[in-house]
Amino acid sequence: MTTITLTFDNGPDPDVTPHVLDTLRRHDLRSTFFVLGEKMRERRYLTERAHAEGHWIGNHTYNHMLPLGMSTEQGFAIAEIERTEELIGELAHPRRFFRPFGGGGALNRILLNREAFNHLCKNAYTCVLWNVVAEDWVRPETWIDRALELSFAQQHALVVLHDLPTGAMRGLDRFISVAKDRGAVFRQEFPDNCIPMERGQPGDFMESYVS
Numbered sequence: 001m002t003t004i005t006l007t008f009d010n011g012p013d014p015d016v017t018p019h020v021l022d023t024l025r026r027h028d029l030r031s032t033f034f035v036l037g038e039k040m041r042e043r044r045y046l047t048e049r050a051h052a053e054g055h056w057i058g059n060h061t062y063n064h065m066l067p068l069g070m071s072t073e074q075g076f077a078i079a080e081i082e083r084t085e086e087l088i089g090e091l092a093h094p095r096r097f098f099r100p101f102g103g104g105g106a107l108n109r110i111l112l113n114r115e116a117f118n119h120l121c122k123n124a125y126t127c128v129l130w131n132v133v134a135e136d137w138v139r140p141e142t143w144i145d146r147a148l149e150l151s152f153a154q155q156h157a158l159v160v161l162h163d164l165p166t167g168a169m170r171g172l173d174r175f176i177s178v179a180k181d182r183g184a185v186f187r188q189e190f191p192d193n194c195i196p197m198e199r200g201q202p203g204d205f206m207e208s209y210v211s
């Protein structure tokens with residue numbers, strides 16, 4: 001049996017996030033929203049709504065301009081993380097979820113630099129990666145088939161989607177319905193093998209994401 005965990009990155013968005021929340025509510029599903037500080041600053045009410053409806057809120061950097069592993073500027077990574085965490089404030093999950101980003105969802109050393117790694121350790125963050133990249137932002141019409149295929153190839157799929165205005169989230173309802181019809185069970189909790197650091201404690205595979 002396949003278990004699926006849904007996550008939504010790069011929001012909130014004034015049109016798409018409410019639609020995603022409505023869809024999840026209809027299916028009685030909880031997920032995690034990895035927000036950008038820059039967007040949340042203007043529209044905190046959307047993240048407050050997500051939190052109030054039982055979704056978890058995670059940090060996905062302030063402006064998502066440069067993967068933290070590619071930055072050599074001192075203080076850059078800490079600012080990207082902390083400016084966002086401050087805006088999230090009391091909406092943060094007690095495990096302090098942080099999701100780094102790379103190029104097109106690849107899992108490698110560009111995710112974090114040493115400064116980011118040390119900061120996440122020291123401040124007891126939980127690092128949340130993924131094992132299914134739906135590529136909804138490049139294939140807004142056809143991501144569903146790809147996401148279904150990749151999800152059912154996993155025991156526990158952790159799917160990255162985006163509450164961005166690409167049109168892709170119009171297909172969210174269909175993705176959930178088809179996955180349920182095929183026997184998938186949805187859970188909010190992440191699979192262990194996508195958590196390289198739990199509350200500041202790095203696991204064995206954490207080093208492969210730090211440059």
Ligand SMILES: [Zn+2]
Pocket residue numbers: 009010060064101
């Ligand atoms: Zn992202």
